[in-house]
Amino acid sequence: MYATMLRIRRAEERARELYAAGRIPGFIHLSIGQEAVAAGVCAPLQRDDYLLSTHRGHGHLIAKGGSLRGFMAELYGKATGCCKGKGGSMHIADASVGYLGANGVLTSGCVLAPGVGQSIQMRGTDQVAVTIFGDGAANRGPFHEGVNLAALWKVPVVFVCENNFWASTTAHDLSTAGGSIAARAAGYGIPGATVDGNDALAVYLAMESAVARARAGEGPSLIEARTVRFMGHFEGDPQGYRSRGEVEGGRQRDPIARLRAHLEEAKLLDAAHAARVAAAVEAEVQDAVDFAESSPLPAPEDALQDLFVHYPWSD
Amino acid sequence: MPVLDFGDALNLALREEMRRDPRVYCIGEDIVLGVPFGVTKGLAEEFGPARVRNAPISEAAIVGSAMGAAITGLVPVVDMHFADFVTCAMDEVANQIAKSRYMFGGQISCPLTLRMPYGIGKSAGGHHSNSVEAWFVNIPGLKVCIPSTPADARGLLKTAIRDPDPVLIFEHRGLYRVTGEVPEAETLVPLGLADVKRRGIDVTVIATARMVGESLAAADRLAGEGISVEVVDPRSLVPLDREGLAASVRKTHRVVIAEEGPMRGSVGAWLAWVIMEACFDDLDAPIARVAGPNIPIPFSPPLEAFATPGAADVVDAIRRVVK
Numbered sequence: 001m002y003a004t005m006l007r008i009r010r011a012e013e014r015a016r017e018l019y020a021a022g023r024i025p026g027f028i029h030l031s032i033g034q035e036a037v038a039a040g041v042c043a044p045l046q047r048d049d050y051l052l053s054t055h056r057g058h059g060h061l062i063a064k065g066g067s068l069r070g071f072m073a074e075l076y077g078k079a080t081g082c083c084k085g086k087g088g089s090m091h092i093a094d095a096s097v098g099y100l101g102a103n104g105v106l107t108s109g110c111v112l113a114p115g116v117g118q119s120i121q122m123r124g125t126d127q128v129a130v131t132i133f134g135d136g137a138a139n140r141g142p143f144h145e146g147v148n149l150a151a152l153w154k155v156p157v158v159f160v161c162e163n164n165f166w167a168s169t170t171a172h173d174l175s176t177a178g179g180s181i182a183a184r185a186a187g188y189g190i191p192g193a194t195v196d197g198n199d200a201l202a203v204y205l206a207m208e209s210a211v212a213r214a215r216a217g218e219g220p221s222l223i224e225a226r227t228v229r230f231m232g233h234f235e236g237d238p239q240g241y242r243s244r245g246e247v248e249g250g251r252q253r254d255p256i257a258r259l260r261a262h263l264e265e266a267k268l269l270d271a272a273h274a275a276r277v278a279a280a281v282e283a284e285v286q287d288a289v290d291f292a293e294s295s296p297l298p299a300p301e302d303a304l305q306d307l308f309v310h311y312p313w314s315d
Numbered sequence: 316m317p318v319l320d321f322g323d324a325l326n327l328a329l330r331e332e333m334r335r336d337p338r339v340y341c342i343g344e345d346i347v348l349g350v351p352f353g354v355t356k357g358l359a360e361e362f363g364p365a366r367v368r369n370a371p372i373s374e375a376a377i378v379g380s381a382m383g384a385a386i387t388g389l390v391p392v393v394d395m396h397f398a399d400f401v402t403c404a405m406d407e408v409a410n411q412i413a414k415s416r417y418m419f420g421g422q423i424s425c426p427l428t429l430r431m432p433y434g435i436g437k438s439a440g441g442h443h444s445n446s447v448e449a450w451f452v453n454i455p456g457l458k459v460c461i462p463s464t465p466a467d468a469r470g471l472l473k474t475a476i477r478d479p480d481p482v483l484i485f486e487h488r489g490l491y492r493v494t495g496e497v498p499e500a501e502t503l504v505p506l507g508l509a510d511v512k513r514r515g516i517d518v519t520v521i522a523t524a525r526m527v528g529e530s531l532a533a534a535d536r537l538a539g540e541g542i543s544v545e546v547v548d549p550r551s552l553v554p555l556d557r558e559g560l561a562a563s564v565r566k567t568h569r570v571v572i573a574e575e576g577p578m579r580g581s582v583g584a585w586l587a588w589v590i591m592e593a594c595f596d597d598l599d600a601p602i603a604r605v606a607g608p609n610i611p612i613p614f615s616p617p618l619e620a621f622a623t624p625g626a627a628d629v630v631d632a633i634r635r636v637v638k
Contacts, residue, residue, distance in 0.1 A: 050387065084420035093419040100386060101419060105410050111379025112411065118380060119387040122340070122365065129383070142406075145376035152371065306421035307456055309479040 001043050001200050002263060003277050005035040005256050008059040010285045011068060015058070015075055018289070019235050024075045028089045031059040033198075033230030036255035037162045038063040040203025040225070041130060044211045050098045050116050052109030052131040054162070055090045057102030060132055066094035072288035078295035085298045086306060098127075106137035110146030110159065117155025117220070128214045132160045136167025138181045147222065151188040156214035158207065159222045162197065164229040169241040182224035190220050197227030198255045201262065228253065316498060322491040324465035325354045325430075328472040329392065331501060333362050336390060339476060340366040342377055343394025343430075352432055352491050355394060374403035378429070382412050385427040385481075392476060397443045398433035398485065412481045413456030427482075428475040434487040434525060435575060435612050435623050444612035444619075446576035448485045448523075452552050452585065458506055460551040461485040463527035465495040467550055470504030478506065487524040487575075506551040509559035515545035518633050519563040521586055522546060522573040526605070526624065530573050533629035542637055552582055560586070561593040568599040571632045575624055578606040603632040 012030045019028050031038065038059035042051070045064065053060040061071055067082060074081030074092050081087070082094045093101035100116070103109055109131035116129035137143060138161055150157045161181045165172040178184070185192025191213070195202045203225050210221035228250030232239045263269035319327065326349075333339045340362075341355055347369045349356030359367040370377045374395075381391035395401050401408060408429065415425050435444045451457050458480055462468040468486065475482035512527055513534055522530040527548045534544035547563045549556055564570055570590055572583040587602045605628045612622055 052383075082420065083418060083422070086420050087418045091414075091418040093422055095419065095422040100383075100423070101415070103411075105406050108379065108406060108411055111376045111407060112383035112386075113380075114376060115380030115383025115385070115389075115391075116387050117383075119384040119389045122338075122384075123388055142375045142379065145371075145373040146379065148371065149373060149376040149380055306417050308416070308458070309424055 001039040001204065002256070002259050002269065003281060004039040004042070004063050005200065005259065006277060006281045007068070007284065008035045008038055008062045009256060010281050011062060011071070011288070012058055014285055014289055016235060025077055026088050027234045028075065029056040029234050030231045031056050031229070033250055033255070034162060034164060034227045035059055036200035036203055036259070037160070037197045037225045037227055040200045041132065041160055041207050043204050044208045045128065045130065048098055049127050050100055050129040052100050052112055052116070052129070053102045054106070054109070054133055054137070055102060055104050056134070057092060058089070061092055061094060061099050061102070064094070064099045065097040066099050068284055068288040069291040070094060072292040073295050076292040076295070077297065078292055079298040079302070080291070080295040084302065084306070107133055107140040107142040109133055110137070111142045113157045113159070114146055114150040114153060114155055117150060117157040118153060120156055121153070126215050128156045128158065128211050130158045130160060132162050134167065135161060135163040135165060135172055135176060135181060136170070138184070139175055147185070147188050147190070147220070150220040151190050154217070154219035156217070157220040158210045158214055159220060161222070161224045163224055163226045165226070166229060166233065166242070168233045180224065182222055185222035190222060192222040192224070194224045194226065197225030198253045198258060200255055200259045316496040318494050319465050319497045320492050320494045321465045321468050321486070322352055322354050324469040324497050325472055325486065326356065326358070327497070328469040329355065329358060330361070332473055332476045333358065333366060338388065339390045339392065340368060341392045341394065342368040342370050342381055344370055344372055344377070344396045346394050352488060354430070354491070374400055375407055378404035378407035379411065381427050382407060382415070382425055385425045386415065386423045390426050390476060392428045392430060394430045395432065398431040398447050399442050399445050401431065401447065408451070408457070409454050413454045416480065417456055424479045425481050426479045428472070429481065429483045431483055431485045432488050433485050434489055435619065436489045438614055438616055438619055440614040441611040446574070446607065448552065449576055449581045451483050452582055456481070457553065458482040458551065459485070459553045460506060461523045462550060463490070463512070463524050463548050465493070466497045466502070467504055467510070469497055470502050471506070471550060474503045474506055477503070482506070485524065489525050493528070504550065507554035507556050508551070509547055509549045509556035511545060511563065512548050513544065513546040515543035515567065517543045517567060518569040518571060518637050519545045519547055519567045520571045520573055520629060520633065521560055522548060523582065524575065526573040526575055526629070529624070529626040530629050532626040533633060536626065536630055537633060542633065544633060549586070555589065557589055557593060560590060564590055564594045565597045568597055569636045570598065570602045571605065571629060571636060572602060573605040573624065573629050573632070575607055577609045578604065579609045581606055600636040603636045605629050605632050
């Protein structure tokens, strides 16, 4: 989990620099500060388990084991990106590791996931479907429709609310009635848990029991992981809506430093080992950036491909 | 050849496909009893509640879960109940199902069929009567078919279910009890193949769904006046059999396009452009169109009748282009 979090952090820090340098088009939404959620959610998952993500999905993709090269090249809009440049940061997917997509429309995963769970159930495998969504998304109707359906069908789905307390620029208190998103689980008769989303171990433990429950055929769970977004909603967001103190307070609870301190205390990590992990992550990220930089852009007419299986025209 | 009604032909298609492929399942509101149109009646008895899933009134969850299932190995057939209700699942249809394969660079396939009972009739009013196929023809990534006969309904639905991409099938609710011959043998109707429903030499009427029958009635009336009408049914709007339509127009040199949906921004407007582009030099008269007025469908019978295009409108349009 420590290496995963570091990989996410470094990949996004590099993406941030490259975006500022004009190498990456479009918009990017960074999850710096939220790495413990991605790592904790994905650590108990197998490669063939499914994950449906949000528009802030870089960390989730990397934690699920998605290709760093494919990820970086996709941010660049290159032909070698995992979506051949058709998705970009907000719609990135890597089906080879069960990562069924970041999603530009909030909450969409909440209604897709029950169907993924249904397919697991009908195919008789022991897979699990996980959907991650933000606190803002929990206020859209599809959240309720999806949780209701999953609870009704008792399908192997874990709903994870990655609560960073900001729906774009609107504060949690101004958008979310009832105070707790986890408490909404009670209305659907499923377990709901709130965890410190800056504590990777806490996220992992909550997730482990939700996944075990799902695999045992006992149905869905809802986990609310409370965390802090260090960056703006999108890169370039001046963040006039929140105080400097909030981010600084968050940085003091930096999930990576926190896990490292924990591991050092437990004598599971020393400075030399940490340096080796950091160097390996650095090399991986650099390789991904080099790959993206040296990859070709798609041919313009490739825009007409991939719409349908059978009809290679856009009509 | 056995005679079935349109609804029973669709029921037969579902039964055949569910027997053929255990991955196929149906989902929708009230589908165990087959309410309100009877299309899914009796399927639950044969295939059980897991494959004939009565869903809560949760359109976004019905369509969204169907997509989740489709991209991970199942083959859902969604019953939208009334096509008007698709607005409650519009993100799932327009953003998720339609775009998933494309935005993910072809990594996943979404073999999903969306059954869209639609259309005017019986004073059902503004939330149960509209012809909304044009909305979906405008969304890249969706295939759209629109049968007019029981045989086509069965053949197109079977093709839709076997298609690896999302397909919407528009079933006009005024056709459910219309009967016709349906081949005994299992028959698939390919997408993108128009059908000439009546041969003629003076004018081509391109019509969809209920308007095919209205156009055939118009053709009967005009035959007595010596006007020979060809009626062509595109059957699928995406993909579209441009060549099939153009071949008829090159023979008759005159075109009427007949549909039920509102005139503005419609499928007929698109078809008119397709014909203009392919056959401009062959046309001996401007293309005429028959379509509904640009209003929601009203309730009161005389108002509804005003909003319902029919054979008389097709007759008038044909007279305009052949004079």
